[in-house]
Amino acid sequence: xxxxxxxxxxxxxxxxxxxxxxxxxxxxxxxxxxxxxxxxxxxxxxxxxxxxxxxxxxxxxxxxxxxxxxxxxxxxxxxxxxxxxxxxxxxxxxxxxxxxxxxxxxxxxxxxxxxxx
Numbered sequence: 001x002x003x004x005x006x007x008x009x010x011x012x013x014x015x016x017x018x019x020x021x022x023x024x025x026x027x028x029x030x031x032x033x034x035x036x037x038x039x040x041x042x043x044x045x046x047x048x049x050x051x052x053x054x055x056x057x058x059x060x061x062x063x064x065x066x067x068x069x070x071x072x073x074x075x076x077x078x079x080x081x082x083x084x085x086x087x088x089x090x091x092x093x094x095x096x097x098x099x100x101x102x103x104x105x106x107x108x109x110x111x112x113x114x115x116x117x
Contacts, residue, residue: 002026002106004095009111012085018113020080022095028106033098034071034078038091038113045094051078053100063089085115 008020022034036048049059051071059067068081082089095108 002028004028004097004106004108006093006095006108006111009093009113011114011116013117014085014087014115016085016115017081017083018085020082020093020111020113022078022080022108024076024078024095024097027104028076028097030073031100033100035096035098036069036078036080037094037096038089039094039110040088040091043091048093049080082113085113087115089113090115 003025005023006020008018010018012018031053033050033052035050037045038048039045047060048063049057049067049069051057051069057069066084069078071078090113092110092112094110096105098105
């Protein structure tokens with residue numbers, strides 16, 4: 001069974017930090033690019049970061065310098081360390097796996113991140 005399971009969301013004050021994790025199982029392997037997306041209330045889902053099959057990490061401009069994504073190919077997990085959080089970072093964060101050919105893709109169930117004082 002193919003699964004992406006996110007964890008680590010919660011409530012944090014502005015300026016604080018959170019660490020999200022995503023565990024992949026089933027047929028998701030190192031041939032998949034793994035993404036973080038987020039969706040705020042009333043807005044479209046937006047790209048946050050990606051860990052590619054070639055071991056590159058790229059970020060959206062809105063999070064560059066504040067968020068750090070890592071990938072552990074042996075454990076088949078990715079993390080998203082989020083620092084200097086802002087209220088506008090409030091969203092449901094989703095893990096997304098897409099085969100490098102584009103043929104298959106999967107979504108996790110999402111984890112809520114709320115930044116508020």
